[in-house]
Amino acid sequence: MAEVTFLGQAEPVDEYGRALYAVSRSVLRALLDQLGKDDLEDLNCDRSEVTLRQLAKVARLHRDKGMRGDGFEWAVHEAIVGGEWRVTERISEVLRRVSPKSFKSIETPTSLMFGHERSRYLGFADAVVDNASGDAVLLPDGQGHPFTFGAWVPIAAEGMVAEPRLRDRIKKVWKTDIFLSDGNKQRFAGATIKSNWHQLEDGKGLRIGIVPEATDLSPLQRRFNTLHLAVLPDPDGFMGLFNDGYEAVAGAILTVGRHDKAPYYLKPSAKAQRIQRQLEKYPTVAVVELEHALNEAAQQGLIEVRRKLLSVEAPDWLHINETRAPIIAPKPKFDKL
16 A cells, blocks of 8 residues: 545636645645654654754655655546546547557556556565456557567566666566556556656657646647657646646755755746745745745635555555564674775
């Protein structure tokens, strides 16, 4: 099980500036909530006393436990498994484009969560293979016979280091986020999911790109390089608003925490940059106080926060009792230099 924080839109956007404050408030609060017991012990304070500077020192924006990238991946996966028609209709349509013969009569798509970052954990790759049918195959790029799913997915689970051992037509399948199929689970297509379509990367073995609608990406867009696109409609423009607010908070975290700016952070809008600069003025203020101040300026009721434990459909033996798997740390000893 993995606990994921979902930030969603509860009400229509009333005014962009106030809505940006609402998103920034929720992102900041979610970052604070993701601090674990060990983080608070290292900071030597209660959660309510954590300052923006302290949060910035321990924040892990590249693995934010669901607020942005992972959250969107889980949301898409959960929507497909749950039969959400606004998502499944797009997925079914794109699967028919990927392989008209294999998915001609598809009714309900299925999704297997992958992602090589997760697959490194004991048993995860086996769980993915076990959830496919015994004779399942992986649909590669180009013409020719498909590849046996159970033989190649465990190799792809090793990530980039496995690329030299992958066949040319599935060279980049290790970048897959979810494997898509129909109800028979016999033929699978690798899909990459991005909350911002500018971050899309194609490659042999990756067949589908799943992204939300953006101001510069129409829901009718069908291709991105070699990827077949499934563009999920965003009628209220919430995804763009969320990205703008997230980038404002991320920019402040990077500045206050003195982190290097990663290349995947885009530059926020002018209004969001003003929010970022205001946050950067208060490094020693408790995050909960900043949250209250943002709340006063925010559009009330815009954001809903949901925390869910989501299953990866792993077999029972994957979950090891911690009391039966003690961690033994060696006593450190250093030689003279």
